Amino acid sequence: MTQRVSSGQVITQLIRRDLRVAWRQRSEFLNPIIFLLVVITLFPLAVGPGADILSRIAPGVIWVSALLSAMLGLERMFRDDFRDGALEHMLLLPCPIELSVLAKITVHWIITALPLLLVSPLLALLLSLPMQALPVLILTLLLGTPVLSAVGAIGVALTVSLNRGGALLSLLLLPLLIPLLIFATAAIEAATYELSPAGPLALMAAFLVLALGLAPLAVKAALQVSVN
Amino acid sequence: MWRWLHPYAKPEATFRLNQKILPWFVWPGLACLVVGVIWGLAFAPPDYQQGESYRIIFIHVPAAIWSMGFYVGMAIAALIAVVWQIRTAEWAIMAIAPVGAVLTFISLFTGAIWGQPMWGTWWIWDARLTSQLILLFLYLGVMALYVAFEDQRTGAKAAGILAMVGVINIPIIHYSVYWWNTLHQGSTITRVVTRLEAPAIANEMLWPLLMCLAGFLGISAALVILRLNNEILRREIRRPWALELLQRGK
Numbered sequence: 369m370t371q372r373v374s375s376g377q378v379i380t381q382l383i384r385r386d387l388r389v390a391w392r393q394r395s396e397f398l399n400p401i402i403f404l405l406v407v408i409t410l411f412p413l414a415v416g417p418g419a420d421i422l423s424r425i426a427p428g429v430i431w432v433s434a435l436l437s438a439m440l441g442l443e444r445m446f447r448d449d450f451r452d453g454a455l456e457h458m459l460l461l462p463c464p465i466e467l468s469v470l471a472k473i474t475v476h477w478i479i480t481a482l483p484l485l486l487v488s489p490l491l492a493l494l495l496s497l498p499m500q501a502l503p504v505l506i507l508t509l510l511l512g513t514p515v516l517s518a519v520g521a522i523g524v525a526l527t528v529s530l531n532r533g534g535a536l537l538s539l540l541l542l543p544l545l546i547p548l549l550i551f552a553t554a555a556i557e558a559a560t561y562e563l564s565p566a567g568p569l570a571l572m573a574a575f576l577v578l579a580l581g582l583a584p585l586a587v588k589a590a591l592q593v594s595v596n
Numbered sequence: 597m598w599r600w601l602h603p604y605a606k607p608e609a610t611f612r613l614n615q616k617i618l619p620w621f622v623w624p625g626l627a628c629l630v631v632g633v634i635w636g637l638a639f640a641p642p643d644y645q646q647g648e649s650y651r652i653i654f655i656h657v658p659a660a661i662w663s664m665g666f667y668v669g670m671a672i673a674a675l676i677a678v679v680w681q682i683r684t685a686e687w688a689i690m691a692i693a694p695v696g697a698v699l700t701f702i703s704l705f706t707g708a709i710w711g712q713p714m715w716g717t718w719w720i721w722d723a724r725l726t727s728q729l730i731l732l733f734l735y736l737g738v739m740a741l742y743v744a745f746e747d748q749r750t751g752a753k754a755a756g757i758l759a760m761v762g763v764i765n766i767p768i769i770h771y772s773v774y775w776w777n778t779l780h781q782g783s784t785i786t787r788v789v790t791r792l793e794a795p796a797i798a799n800e801m802l803w804p805l806l807m808c809l810a811g812f813l814g815i816s817a818a819l820v821i822l823r824l825n826n827e828i829l830r831r832e833i834r835r836p837w838a839l840e841l842l843q844r845g846k
Contacts, residue, residue, distance in 0.1 A: 522757070522758075522761055526741060527741070529745070529750070530745065536737075536740055536741065536744055539733065539737050539740055540740075540741060540758060543730045543733040543734050543737065543762075543765075544734075544761065544764075544765075546726070546730055547768060586757055586760070586761055589678060589757050590757050593754050593757065594754070
């Protein structure tokens with residue numbers, strides 16, 4: 369017996385299921401954010417606690433830590449589903465694979481980037497980022513973290529069938545994400561010196577549109593290669 | 597066109613075509629390289645601003661241009677491999693990647709040697725240098741992903757997808773000198789093509805540079821062809837045509 373379901377329903381179900389799975393393995397998705405906080409803590413200890421130094425390196429430190437912690441969280445985007453066979457079922461769902469991939473990207477964004485956004489004022493405080501730069505920091509994270517999730521999905525999909533994909537994943541993804549890092553830090557720096565951050569922010573918005581539009585296609589192709 | 601090209605999807609046909617065209621790349625390439633390098637390094641006039649040390653341009657620029665050109669070529673091979681599932685194209689990805697990576701390394705290395713007297717520093721985090729370094733990482737990533745899989749066809753397909761995704765870096769490298777006004781000088785000859793302006797270089801320097809460009813292309817392409825032919829032979833070693841070829845000792 370077949371029952372007609374719309375793509376929208378499938379997507380909502382997928383997102384709810386993944387969120388529930390993530391909720392049951394809380395430590396898994398808490399680890400990246402704790403890692404991020406630890407890395408951030410290391411910097412004042414390593415380069416000295418002077419506010420002038422910290423506020424200058426703050427945009428870079430926050431964004432590099434965000435990149436690294438995203439690398440940690442990415443692994444679980446497809447891996448568990450690949451191991452227990454759920455991924456094959458996802459590819460067979462009666463809706464375009466690109467949409468299922470977007471659902472996966474959304475879930476990854478919710479469980480890794482939202483906590484980051486929530487603690488970002490704290491990070492700004494810890495690194496004595498000037499207060500006028502805080503809205504821009506949040507804006508860059510809002511625009512940039514979905515790109516992390518989307519481009520990251522490509523890398524995870526490519527390496528999902530490998531047993532030890534971790535180091536390879538960083539090699540594949542970090543080069544592709546360097547432009548994002550450059551423009552994000554440029555925007556925050558501009559705001560620190562009370563200049564207009566509009567240019568880099570516009571470029572980041574362009575990256576966002578490009579990544580969300582094209583990454584699902586690449587992920588689909590990569591998954592079909594990995595899953596056979 | 598498809599009917600004309602399709603026979604070359606067979607490894608054997610590609611092998612024979614490669615053997616036929618290989619001399620057309622090796623000898624003109626070698627000749628251009630020798631003439632271009634000697635002309636450029638010994639006879640071209642010194643630059644009014646940079647003196648003698650500008651001469652490294654004859655190595656640096658061809659390596660940099662073809663490092664990008666071969667990346668695009670690799671991405672096109674990847675596209676063919678993913679869309680039409682042609683095995684020869686999959687092997688071509690891996691035939692091109694190390695050659696391109698070495699070209700990228702040469703351009704970075706000679707750039708550092710050039711930068712030391714010109715800018716007073718071996719390395720600077722300038723937009724073009726950084727994006728070229730990313731290109732090197734992309735090549736290494738493609739190679740690492742290719743060999744990471746046990747099944748080589750899966751590895752080739754995965755590497756192909758990565759190669760296509762990485763194409764986004766090529767326009768960034770090319771326009772980096774226009775978008776960010778950092779230390780790297782603007783382009784000297786490609787602006788003829790992309791901006792329809794006169795080349796910013798005297799004719800006595802332009803000609804040896806063009807010779808070097810042709811030489812680098814010829815030699816690198818010949819290396820790719822040789823690598824591809826090796827790969828074809830390795831994979832097809834049990835096929836009758838390959839056995840016959842090897843027994844004849846040719």
